[in-house]
Amino acid sequence: MATHTTAAVGCAGSQHAVTAISFLGGQPSISLVGPTRRTTPENSVPFNCTAGPFSSSDFNVTWMKDRDEHPASAQRLVTDNKGNYSVTSKVWVTLSRQDILSVMTCEVTHRALAEPLRRSMNLSRVLQVVPTLKITTKPSAMQIRVHQRVNLTCHVSHFHPPHLHLTWMENRHKVQTVESPQVTRNPDGTYSLQHTWQAEATLDGREFACWVVQDEQPPVQANITLRAQASRLGKGGYSSALQGPFQRSEPGTNIQLTFTSSGFSTGQVTVTWLKNSHQLLKSQTSVHPRGDTYNVTISVVILLQADDVHSLVHCQVKHMSILVSQKTIRLEQYLRVPPTVTVSQSSHSLDMVAVTCHVQRFYPQNVHLSWLENCHTFKGAVQPPSKQNSDGTYTLETLHLVNASVRESEHVLTCKVQHETQPPIQASLILSTAVQDTYKFLGSPEMPALILMAFLLGFKVVLVISFIATYFHRWWNL
Numbered sequence: 001m002a003t004h005t006t007a008a009v010g011c012a013g014s015q016h017a018v019t020a021i022s023f024l025g026g027q028p029s030i031s032l033v034g035p036t037r038r039t040t041p042e043n044s045v046p047f048n049c050t051a052g053p054f055s056s057s058d059f060n061v062t063w064m065k066d067r068d069e070h071p072a073s074a075q076r077l078v079t080d081n082k083g084n085y086s087v088t089s090k091v092w093v094t095l096s097r098q099d100i101l102s103v104m105t106c107e108v109t110h111r112a113l114a115e116p117l118r119r120s121m122n123l124s125r126v127l128q129v130v131p132t133l134k135i136t137t138k139p140s141a142m143q144i145r146v147h148q149r150v151n152l153t154c155h156v157s158h159f160h161p162p163h164l165h166l167t168w169m170e171n172r173h174k175v176q177t178v179e180s181p182q183v184t185r186n187p188d189g190t191y192s193l194q195h196t197w198q199a200e201a202t203l204d205g206r207e208f209a210c211w212v213v214q215d216e217q218p219p220v221q222a223n224i225t226l227r228a229q230a231s232r233l234g235k236g237g238y239s240s241a242l243q244g245p246f247q248r249s250e251p252g253t254n255i256q257l258t259f260t261s262s263g264f265s266t267g268q269v270t271v272t273w274l275k276n277s278h279q280l281l282k283s284q285t286s287v288h289p290r291g292d293t294y295n296v297t298i299s300v301v302i303l304l305q306a307d308d309v310h311s312l313v314h315c316q317v318k319h320m321s322i323l324v325s326q327k328t329i330r331l332e333q334y335l336r337v338p339p340t341v342t343v344s345q346s347s348h349s350l351d352m353v354a355v356t357c358h359v360q361r362f363y364p365q366n367v368h369l370s371w372l373e374n375c376h377t378f379k380g381a382v383q384p385p386s387k388q389n390s391d392g393t394y395t396l397e398t399l400h401l402v403n404a405s406v407r408e409s410e411h412v413l414t415c416k417v418q419h420e421t422q423p424p425i426q427a428s429l430i431l432s433t434a435v436q437d438t439y440k441f442l443g444s445p446e447m448p449a450l451i452l453m454a455f456l457l458g459f460k461v462v463l464v465i466s467f468i469a470t471y472f473h474r475w476w477n478l
Contacts, residue, residue, distance in 0.1 A: 052086025100189030309392025
């Protein structure tokens with residue numbers, strides 16, 4: 001008779017069940033347990049093999065990776081109260097991308113066994129291969145004209161496991177999300193997919209990004225700017241664009257804004273940069289002749305600040321002292337303000353404790369918040385909408401009620417916040433029965449009696465001191 005059990009543990013990363021199979025009835029059996037979460041190549045993971053019971057300790061444990069023997073890291077012998085022996089052997093395996101097709105096998109031999117005990121596990125169950133991404137256009141970039149419909153194809157190559165979701169972004173705004181897109185299996189056991197999004201080309205250009213998320217891993221993305229090629233202009237005709245970096249940056253980071261233009265009849269071009277009506281002095285200018293016209297590229301470096309959510313940068317272009325173009329760009333599209341995460345608690349009732357997660361001053365608005373109780377994700381929590389502050393950043397507060405009377409003496413609550421594509425930020429709080437007892441004491445009906453007793457004792461002390469002072473004063477005047 002066989003039993004089949006599964007378990008899933010761990011506090012972070014993608015989790016999946018590991019399987020152990022054992023046979024009852026006193027006959028020797030074997031089980032093989034692997035890591036509880038997937039791991040990327042170049043990392044080492046443990047496997048544990050347990051076999052028994054045996055009447056004697058003359059057994060041998062052999063580990064095999066495919067057809068090659070793999071040395072064990074540790075072995076432990078256990079004896080039960082009936083004098084039977086069991087053995088647990090542990091091996092560490094450094095994963096590689098090619099291990100998707102590999103198998104780990106544990107083999108145990110003993111003189112009482114007619115044939116060895118074996119148990120195997122496919123390494124594809126514990127391996128996480130992060131995809132590589134790129135975006136291509138059809139037609140090619142040099143053939144794109146104004147208002148032409150262009151196919152953008154996101155190539156997601158060589159990943160494992162096959163489950164993921166894909167999101168298209170246009171100018172940092174979500175335009176489409178595809179859950180579990182169709183994938184193709186590669187000969188090496190990994191998977192690949194292609195997904196196409198169609199967009200219209202403009203002279204100013206638009207930024208597109210393809211995001212891919214596997215389980216709870218940070219997103220992987222590829223970016224491309226779709227810009228139409230301007231027709232060759234004669235005298236007096238101008239074509240220009242103003243653009244910044246493709247990724248957001250935190251306050252204190254220098255970013256570069258670049259103005260490009262073509263079609264000038266002379267090289268006498270000047271550009272004035274203004275940030276919120278204040279002139280920016282440091283800029284770099286490059287003028288290149290092209291046939292009978294000139295192309296101009298002018299860049300300026302701006303130091304991002306936390307209050308730049310509402311900031312505007314103006315670019316004024318003059319040719320031979322005549323204003324020919326003026327463009328404006330908002331700095332909020334390049335700014336990322338990471339949140340400050342704190343956790344506080346307050347007594348909600350006699351047994352209930354209100355734990356609040358404060359997520360303060362972040363931008364942009366998109367955050368994902370989750371609660372963990374002793375490293376286990378609490379399901380069912382509803383995330384309230386965030387509120388915008390006067391400086392343009394956002395604040396989010398969410399409350400979680402905990403019944404402290406039925407918890408362990410030490411209970412850890414963690415608020416985990418994922419902002420944009422950055423690593424999670426978290427804050428934790430330890431609830432203990434000692435803390436709860438303190439809350440109950442401070443709120444007990446005995447408190448007024450204690451205060452009254454202290455007041456009466458103090459009043460008596462004052463009377464005694466007054467009597468002694470009066471006595472000495474009269475004695476001194478005699």
